[in-house]
Amino acid sequence: MSLGLPSHLSRAANSRALATAARWAALVCLVMAAVNVAVSTVGGTTGPTSWISTLVLLPMMALLVLLSRGRTVALTVAYLLVGAVCTFFYIYLLFESTPEYRDTNLLVVALPVVAMTLVGGTGTGSLVGVLWATLGFALAEAAVFLGATAAGRVFRPDAISLSAYLLLVGVLAFDGLTRGSRSRTQGAIHRAVRDARLVDLRRELLAESTADLHDTVLSELVAVATVEPGELPARLRQRIESDLLRLGAAGLPPDDVPTGDDDPWYESELRRAIEDARDEGLAVDVSGEREALGRLSADARRAVGLAVRQCLVNVLRHSGSATAEVAFSCGDASVSVMVVDGGRGFAVGSASSDRLGLRQSVHERISKAGGTVTVYSAEDVGTTVIMTLPVEEAA
Amino acid sequence: MSKVMSETIVHYRSLPVERTPQRLDPLGVQSAWLLVPLLGAVAVAYAVFSTVVHRDQLRDPALAGWALAVLVVAVVVAAVRTHPGLPPVGLWSHLAIIGVALAAACLFAAAVWGRNERIQDDWGQIAVALLLTAMPLYRPVAEVLTVAGVAAVVLGGLASAQSPSLQIANHPLVFATVAATPVLALACGGAGYAWTMTGETLRWREVARAGQLRLDGELRQVAARMVAQERATALNAEAVPFLTALAARGVITDEDRVQARRIAETLRAAAVEAVRRSWLAETVALALSRRGVDVGGAPRVDDPDRLEEVLSDEQRAIVGALIATVAAFPGLVPGSLSVSVTRPGSPVFVLTARTNEPRRALRSELVPFLSALQSVSMVASMRVRADGLTVRFAYPERRAP
Numbered sequence: 001m002s003l004g005l006p007s008h009l010s011r012a013a014n015s016r017a018l019a020t021a022a023r024w025a026a027l028v029c030l031v032m033a034a035v036n037v038a039v040s041t042v043g044g045t046t047g048p049t050s051w052i053s054t055l056v057l058l059p060m061m062a063l064l065v066l067l068s069r070g071r072t073v074a075l076t077v078a079y080l081l082v083g084a085v086c087t088f089f090y091i092y093l094l095f096e097s098t099p100e101y102r103d104t105n106l107l108v109v110a111l112p113v114v115a116m117t118l119v120g121g122t123g124t125g126s127l128v129g130v131l132w133a134t135l136g137f138a139l140a141e142a143a144v145f146l147g148a149t150a151a152g153r154v155f156r157p158d159a160i161s162l163s164a165y166l167l168l169v170g171v172l173a174f175d176g177l178t179r180g181s182r183s184r185t186q187g188a189i190h191r192a193v194r195d196a197r198l199v200d201l202r203r204e205l206l207a208e209s210t211a212d213l214h215d216t217v218l219s220e221l222v223a224v225a226t227v228e229p230g231e232l233p234a235r236l237r238q239r240i241e242s243d244l245l246r247l248g249a250a251g252l253p254p255d256d257v258p259t260g261d262d263d264p265w266y267e268s269e270l271r272r273a274i275e276d277a278r279d280e281g282l283a284v285d286v287s288g289e290r291e292a293l294g295r296l297s298a299d300a301r302r303a304v305g306l307a308v309r310q311c312l313v314n315v316l317r318h319s320g321s322a323t324a325e326v327a328f329s330c331g332d333a334s335v336s337v338m339v340v341d342g343g344r345g346f347a348v349g350s351a352s353s354d355r356l357g358l359r360q361s362v363h364e365r366i367s368k369a370g371g372t373v374t375v376y377s378a379e380d381v382g383t384t385v386i387m388t389l390p391v392e393e394a395a
Numbered sequence: 396m397s398k399v400m401s402e403t404i405v406h407y408r409s410l411p412v413e414r415t416p417q418r419l420d421p422l423g424v425q426s427a428w429l430l431v432p433l434l435g436a437v438a439v440a441y442a443v444f445s446t447v448v449h450r451d452q453l454r455d456p457a458l459a460g461w462a463l464a465v466l467v468v469a470v471v472v473a474a475v476r477t478h479p480g481l482p483p484v485g486l487w488s489h490l491a492i493i494g495v496a497l498a499a500a501c502l503f504a505a506a507v508w509g510r511n512e513r514i515q516d517d518w519g520q521i522a523v524a525l526l527l528t529a530m531p532l533y534r535p536v537a538e539v540l541t542v543a544g545v546a547a548v549v550l551g552g553l554a555s556a557q558s559p560s561l562q563i564a565n566h567p568l569v570f571a572t573v574a575a576t577p578v579l580a581l582a583c584g585g586a587g588y589a590w591t592m593t594g595e596t597l598r599w600r601e602v603a604r605a606g607q608l609r610l611d612g613e614l615r616q617v618a619a620r621m622v623a624q625e626r627a628t629a630l631n632a633e634a635v636p637f638l639t640a641l642a643a644r645g646v647i648t649d650e651d652r653v654q655a656r657r658i659a660e661t662l663r664a665a666a667v668e669a670v671r672r673s674w675l676a677e678t679v680a681l682a683l684s685r686r687g688v689d690v691g692g693a694p695r696v697d698d699p700d701r702l703e704e705v706l707s708d709e710q711r712a713i714v715g716a717l718i719a720t721v722a723a724f725p726g727l728v729p730g731s732l733s734v735s736v737t738r739p740g741s742p743v744f745v746l747t748a749r750t751n752e753p754r755r756a757l758r759s760e761l762v763p764f765l766s767a768l769q770s771v772s773m774v775a776s777m778r779v780r781a782d783g784l785t786v787r788f789a790y791p792e793r794r795a796p
Contacts (some may be wrong), residue, residue: 009595010423017591017592021587021591024583025580027583028576028580032576081608138430188716195681204678209626232641232642322603
């Protein structure tokens, strides 16, 4: 359970949602353009050839539907080029069949322009989106100009398509400025979800522990309180000694319950890194021999903790993945910690500046601690970072 | 569990959940709030510009002025009603906002009636469309599209009725499409955005739920460690040294009998208190323990009827986060944090704390949680005084059957 998308996923989701919004609006524009011309034709205001101007919008609609199934640069370029050609013929045929339309300052002219402006850039991020929208707007206006000129009409810029362009730029800018502003509250809620479950489990275990206490120490104390003064009965002594043995010299509860006082995991930088990533909304699974962490020196534990933190930050920033796994394994002389995600991945050889963290925070830290780092990554497959460190001599 | 409690849980858990970003992603919608007044400002600015452009076509300038005033009312209502401090936006708020904007559009149409030259530069359909764009963030897509459809029919009807006076001779229905298109296009755009975002959110919830399940083993270990440490502390205080000494001596005295009874009673009372402690009490204790405050001593949660059990998982998450945030305030007087719960029919939670945090900081930290609580069907408010704060969150009053 979680309330809303975490920040690292909301950026991509927001882009996809804006793209869908733009496509739905663009499709309505194209359909309404066709309806407008059809009504005009049926009503006898335009000549029968205006039907053709309706039909020339069909390739645009088809490409719009294809784009809604998955955006690629090639498809977007195809949409803009085909859209420009369709718009040209649409405008030319519309003016040829409708003598009443004297210039291009008309809604029916603006609709395909709006459809081209909206679709190109959405889903790509704010700045790139504005550039795509500008290209779409410019191509569409050029097509309108050529179509109107070919039909012998006056080109007059219309306020509608310009307003649609400015509205889109405004929305993309707003999106860019407001991204990630939810993370603090959301982090608190993600932690609270885990805490709620922790409290439930604690209460469950507390009930079990209380029943155990009742059957052992409490039972013995009550027996001591009720026996006659004098020598401790042999059976009671046996039960008390048995209880004390179970509790251990330190007075701890049954052996099957780990106390963890000597487990470096709970106070480790690595655990804090994982908890912080979970606060950000990343579902991090921990698997393997976690206790292997205790075989590393304190410096190596800290180094691997900070390195894992950087790996998880990379998953949050770059992978687009909702989950990650931190897996432990150990050999005779080394401990390996592996961070795996199933996100976008990257070409390892061409690590760009945004992978600086991987080079500096991961490679350098682990090297200084005497370890090695291996990175496997492929685009759209995910990334695996394996950090291997030698065990502490005394261990 | 009492009958009243069972009924209360059933009642509040069976409230329908709308598929809206406001309901499923309240924090995201809070961060997008500014969009509403911005779109409203664009609508008003365009309306003023369009009115100036129409100055020679105005039949009744006063009416055009009234149209602008009514539009400003619609924009102000939209901006206030969608503010993060006042969620959720309900059906009637939605209808009021669009209804008033539609009335403004009708007034403008009346102001230029018979002298209007073009439909496409009228501001009525643009203003309604801009306000409708933001509505799918707060209301279900089907509802917004229905309202948009009705608005399109009204505006289209007005436009086609003006066809005799228009500059371009065409079929009246063509003018209807000109007026209806911006409304339908922007409403569909907003609906597409909301539908995708809610779909993404629902998919993420499944991923988060699965992740939470996989986390269970790890959390169980942490819980076992906590229980073991608490029990060890309790037993090592008296019971273990006493029994160890007794076993070594091998003799029971009257004093031993008295001491054994007292230790047993103390242990039993502590164990019973620990087992009976509610989720809410544990949450407060956990939050305070994170800042190193001893949670023993006076109870900080007063919930004799266990009304906290009415809280759903979502509500528990927000309440838990709210308590953790208050407990982490540097200026908090730790012993002052307490929660009381009353009224079994419609539970009311009141969190109080003394803190010297600046009022502004308190508001900016806590308002997102109050807004989130309101988005999950609770009524939440906060009062900040010189010496502390009171946060009240409650279930809405149930109507008499």
